[in-house]
Amino acid sequence: MLINVPETVVPDALRGMAAAHPELAVDVDNRVIVRGDAPVAGKVALVSGGGSGHEPLHGGFVGPGMLDAACPGEVFTSPVPDQMVRAAAAVDSGEGVLFVVKNYTGDVLNFAMAAELAEDEGVRLATVLVDDDVAVTDSLYTAGRRGTGATLLVEKIAGALAEEGAPLERVEAVARKVNSSSRSFGVALSACSTPAKGGPTFDLPAGELELGVGIHGEPGRERRPMMTSGEIADFAVEAVLDDLRPTGPVLALVNGMGATPLLELYGFNAEVQRVLGSRGVPAVRTLVGTYVTSLDMAGCSVTLCQADEELLRLWDAPVATPALRWGR
């Protein structure tokens, strides 16, 4: 691993991020990454966060048109409430703050505590939970669906609406709409190694894969002998479509888990598009890249979001963050 010691991985990364991105205000000690021009007058602010190890999510999505602040926790450990309270205070222009929270017990609890504290300090607050992972099936007997790839879509689209000056209620509503219109499915071709553990988080022999993994290096629901890119696309896209049952075109995120080469990911995208075509579901926008990751895990995930005019307009709107940038 390219690290000094496991204990300083997160602050080290924040120092490096500060050096590379003068347009951001990075508070290394308090672990908050803030848009340089925050608070932006008249604008609802978006704050997200979660365990580190999913980069560029969330810190790489801070900037005009997306997040106002991100709170990175330790690797795969949700941040502590103090971080979100501080972030909310730094970005609130008076128009209120939307917390974008991936649905994991730790994130939910820590953001909820932060929301209470921030509200006590007079911040108007709304929270949207992202829970798009169809691999988690029986939500009665689980912590519920995990938040994975759809987080990027929620942050991008709600961020664009906030940038237009929409009020908190509308920003919250569109964030909920994106989440409820999105589903994801992930596959691991290797485990990942966390700095604290110093090795793979689980044992996945070469020649096998895990279907239905999240983004925390946990094993999936099922282990199988290696499949081809086409077979994986069949499985993942169908798992998503069977749950989403879209009635129109979709926005597709074909995401690398960390160590999957872009060459392979583009090849996988060809297969994803093939399956979508054969199911009569055109992808009107496709983003391919390594965005919502699990450290150095090899693998991929597919996120589909049923698109309408509003979502597409906001998706296409300008964004200027370290990891996502277009328009203007």
Added chain:
Amino acid sequence: MLINVPETVVPDALRGMAAAHPELAVDVDNRVIVRGDAPVAGKVALVSGGGSGHEPLHGGFVGPGMLDAACPGEVFTSPVPDQMVRAAAAVDSGEGVLFVVKNYTGDVLNFAMAAELAEDEGVRLATVLVDDDVAVTDSLYTAGRRGTGATLLVEKIAGALAEEGAPLERVEAVARKVNSSSRSFGVALSACSTPAKGGPTFDLPAGELELGVGIHGEPGRERRPMMTSGEIADFAVEAVLDDLRPTGPVLALVNGMGATPLLELYGFNAEVQRVLGSRGVPAVRTLVGTYVTSLDMAGCSVTLCQADEELLRLWDAPVATPALRWGR
């Protein structure tokens, strides 16, 4: 590996790239990726290419402000002359074409053959060789320094000048200047696996690293016990500085080899900036990311380019490609 069969990896990726990037014209059969609006009247065209497996280099750098076309070869195998001849024909507006060629025997020979053929067809052609890798020391007894990270800088900066409408001679001159002002050093923390081989290209035990690697999965000059991020930065930055001996500020590319998490890469950047600071060489621009890769190799490289006003202006100029995008 997330592939179908090794034989179709490159065309599969091109199909996936075509689907994700309607703004590009991707000729899958002939393996040429072209800016959608090419040829651009009055503009010198930049064509690059090389073996696949280095993505986003080069195909991800096709677009306004950077390359007009890219020619991907098989994995780690330089493209064949037919590709570059076709690309040159597709992008030449009459103002001439600059070939940006990484200094490897295969690339040099194939691009040279292509240049001859394209000139026979009436294209005005210039070629710039990129050879920035200081790990290759005695150029008398080797094929000369390899082209690695500086390729991105050459393509970005010469691409910006071409976009301004400068003539071929000036675009060629600035490309040469960027190359002669740049040096790189790379480190591997793991080998990579090529589809054809189906496994790691060399054996690197956990707990060891290779210093001075290129971008083709070849071992480096020296194997050592694992070093910390800070020690690697010391070694790499000093290797570059001792050769470059910059007299002013630099532009820094802190590059991931493929499987190194962004979290680690940002942490490494913090160490790179520390070493630069201690040597009195400020980095006036820093780009951190996974740009010039070696499939799923874990590791990093540092590229430094002595900056002047012209280079910085061109670096900051707008660029709109799949992998590099800013300004406008």
Added chain:
Amino acid sequence: MLDTEFFRRWLSAAAAAVDREADRLTELDSAIGDADHGTNLRRGFAAVTAALEAEGPATPGAVLVLAGGRLISSVGGASGPLYGTLLRSTGKSLGPADEVSPEQFAGALREGVAAVSRLGGAVPGDKTMLDALEPAAAALAKDPEGFASARSAAADGALATVPLRARKGRASYLGERSIGHQDPGATSSALLVAALAEAAVREAS
């Protein structure tokens, strides 16, 4: 009676146990979670130790409230808010007294455990820390000075998570595959209860 010193001893024994067993906790968490439970608690209890040194809270309740707050502010993850709530809630129930009886403590701990259950929505059998905390609290409710039997109850409870299928926390994502592994949080809870017994023994001696 249990004085402030007793609670400081408890937390310092807990910090030592967590530090000693961190790798094992992380290992358990890597089987059915995300391989961070040991690191999380080690970081948290180091912060607790530092805060207790620095602030020297004067009552049993203040010790636990401070410790719980530090866990919340330094651990993150699921276990930070949950353990933080356990200690804060227990501490609040103890009120401002300089000393508390074992009976008072047993009652307060029940409150604390109930707060954990409310916050996380889990009940015993869900394969969480509650599978160790609940039996320990129940044992103390029956015999407020029976710290040793609370320890066995917690240890048994942790062991008994092995055959369970997780219904809360990360392990629940694994479905059937969570069966056959011991829950990391139940294991660390057993360590905390063992630390309590340790503090009691040292007091007795």
Added chain:
Amino acid sequence: MLDTEFFRRWLSAAAAAVDREADRLTELDSAIGDADHGTNLRRGFAAVTAALEAEGPATPGAVLVLAGGRLISSVGGASGPLYGTLLRSTGKSLGPADEVSPEQFAGALREGVAAVSRLGGAVPGDKTMLDALEPAAAALAKDPEGFASARSAAADGALATVPLRARKGRASYLGERSIGHQDPGATSSALLVAALAEAAVREAS
């Protein structure tokens, strides 16, 4: 005399050998190169075979020029232009004749090998394909019908690359670490020369 059929036999034997030995060539290339030499040549010789079927060139020279061109258009890497040039240049030297003498072929092959040396700037001893090609061409120059001794010369030349330090191609980046490995290009060259001997034997029989 060597007719068009002889050269087709040569290339088809070469294609078969390359296909059979592709994994070994790639393995050698993975030790001191980039693990693609076998795949490169397999792809190239498959294209050659297809082109020879499709276009049916009528003279020895045309066979080699076509084959060389196909290698250039399908292989890439260092070996594509180099082997392409070897065959094209040899073929051009043979001129338009329907049949060529072994002496003519030996001379043409020397031309071809010289063209490879000019294009790549390598000389024998640099640990490249030339270390097998040169001795083979030299052997044929001495005894134009001695295809078997050309084969041994090439094989010996390939083996003799093991202790050499590479000065050209990718392997040169390794410096001292290139010592102790057999050069993949010299190895494939030995296969091509062996295929030549095979074609000659089949003609004799």
